[in-house]
Amino acid sequence: MLYIDPEECIDCYACQADCPVDAIFFEDDVPEQWQSFIQLNAEMVTQTPAITEKKTPLK
Template structure:
């Protein structure tokens, strides 16, 4: 299991979560962040840092956002790692 970034991140891309991640599992897309499920160690550090509540543990992703589980896995393979704070899009 892993944590998942969902719709609330789209268009804002806060990076508070990135700087607390001990395993560098975040990836940066154009409009949002993604979590690489192969790298995530389920530490829960990122979830509490997200100012828009976009991050869920995989088992807790609401039904209407379940598509983001697969999207994170797909996009993590296509996007570069991000490990430092950046200005949000909003």
């Protein structure tokens, strides 16, 4: 699982089409059943290393 830093994201939506499980939403559009992931994402982004170079895509 990858996390998006809500302080760094500029809401350009360029990444949305590349998510293989359609898990990227603007914060206001997160479906009700996934609302808890907003806080989880914000917490986990502070605990995981940033990806700073191109990597082999996840499957």
